[in-house]
Amino acid sequence: MGKATTQRKGDTVRAISLPADFRIAALDEVKASLVEALDVPAVQIDGAAVERVDTAALQLLVAYRREAVARGQAPAWQGASAAMREAAAVLGLVQALELPATTPA
């Protein structure tokens, strides 16, 4: 595990898995996938595997969501790890990220 992986499901739904080490050094790659995903109507982000996360990573997600919502998309969470939810809570970003309460099994 490590890199963000993009999986194509036809042309309508795209799933993006966030890396285990989701921190400042890994963000360029994630950003590229997210920018690309802005053109796709339905995106599912999977944060279940994230073990380490920092402010820069969450800031990236916030920026992505803002633009996506502005474009009329509805990015959905496929999962979010405890580490991500805790970090988002500390930074007051739970609402902005619309994180799911618990990780779906």
Add this chain to the structure above:
Amino acid sequence: MSKAALAQFQQVFIEESLEGLDTMESSLLELDNGGDAELVHTIFRAAHSIKGGAATFGFPEMSSFTHEAESLLDEVRSGKRAIDGAIIELLLRTVDCLRAMFARAQAGEPLNDTVAEALRNELAAAMGRGAPAGAVQARRNVDQADAWTIRFRPYAGMLASGNDPLRLIRELGGLGELTVTPEFDRLPATLAALEPGECHLGWTIELKGPARRADISGVFDWVEDECDLSIDARHVVTEAAPPPAAAPAAPAPAAAAPVADAGAARAQREASAESSSVRVSIDKIDGLINLVGELVITQSMLDTFREGEIDAARLAVLEQGLAQLARHTRELQESVMGIRMLPIASVFNRFPRMVRDISQKLGKQVKLELVGEQTELDKTVLEKIGDPMVHLVRNAIDHGLETPDKRRAAGKGDTGTLTLAASHRGGSIVVEVSDDGAGLNRDAIIGKAVQRGLISSGEGMSDEAVADLIFQPGFSTAAVTTDLSGRGVGMDVVRRNVADLGGTVTIRSTQGKGSVFTITLPLTLAIIDGLTAAVGEERYIVPLVSIVESVQLKGDAVRSVAGGGELFRFRNEYLPVIRLHDAFGCQDAVRGIDEGLMVVVEGDGTRVGLFVDGLIGQQQAVVKSLEANYRRVQGVSGATILADGSVALIVDIAGLVRLQARRKAA
């Protein structure tokens, strides 16, 4: 940085800053006496170091306070402003205020108080900027509150330097309950424009829970330069009333505060001050290492005697080795004691300021001379000699030295001379406080003593005996009671304080010529000279300084009096008897007066007869604290270990007298 490590650095910083403040003070005083411009630079440098250190070690209040003084000094330094008496006065008060702040920092109390606040405004006003807007300033300077609003806006580059707001806010959460509201206004409009390594978020954090400003700003210590930060108290805790010691009537530093002022906080502060560190020169340490090396060599040499027969030739070598061991041990002991020895200059240095303040207040001209500042004495003694000296110096200026016109009338120069001198004399240190003032007024003292009922008349009394009267509790001859002295608290306190240190105070005075107060103190409190007394199976050490003499009495010399006490006649006075075996509950002691020995001792200004079986001999006793190893015992000041390995208690004469008085009362 861990809390413990930071605390350690803070301690070093505080000590260095206090030294810096001493430098500032002495330079300011020199400047006041017409010193050169180089002094301004010295003062500026000291202030600058304190400011920088305070900011680094988490004392932002102190840093901003010093900043005001520094700005003022900078103007003086660059010649924009001429230095005058008013500025020196202001800066001297700044030094006092900073000292008080450091004392509060050591005690873990809020740094700012109303005095600091007022002084900061004065400094700002002197700079011509007027006081900063009151309300905001007051809110900003609150140190303790139940709720805080923290606005935290990192600069874009903060993340790249490895500082993550996530960690900072998490740490802040340790101080109380947080409500974190993010701010997105700086976030780029498009994702593509976002540089992931830059920080574009900001936060407003509501912190609920009692916290100190320093704790909060401490969290952001390392990112100070990388963010905009404001910390505002929302709900202020009512602070305790400012300490009364801050009143301008107390010219001496905290340590010289009146003895009566005994709050719990003060005790705590004293405790922390007394447990502080001591600086030792590398030379002394090297000397110690050298001596320990010698000891190891001697020990290994003696070790060879474990094996083989010891014949005459080897015996001579053995004796030589033992002699060496004894010498090295003694030298080692002296060197170790030497570590605790510090020059008395640190005590003397507080006086130029005090003398200046007091003489100005009283309209007297005083020249202070310091002699023997480098004389070294034990740190513990050093810390405790300050208070008695303050009393003596105040007395000398207030009662001793005359006003200029009186001096002229007496045919003396306008300016009086006050001399503080320290020197070693045998195993003691002698500190003299002398003035060329009016001297003790024999008639006034006798008049007062008669009025107080201390004596019936002064006839036939020697000058020494008359002078000794001023050490009686509640004795003061000052016609007018000033706030400096004359409240009747003074000389008796001096004598008691010095006696607590195992020393004595004497006066030599010539009417019209001046007085000399001489304090004689032991070099160290760690070793005392004492006589070993036998009481039954037990051995007690009676400190030599408190022994007047010892006499063998006839059985009928001691009389019982009503109330259960015993008295005996000693040189025209009747002294109470304390039977040591009764006081300490010893078995098998001699009971008949003619079989034992009466040791006349003096403690707390009173003489008593101490009845013991006999005196064994004189010895130096290394004092082991009973308090540290067991607990405090009334009537005993410590313990020592005798040559045969048994433990002997050291008698505390003053404590014993008090103990006996209480028992009698009960």
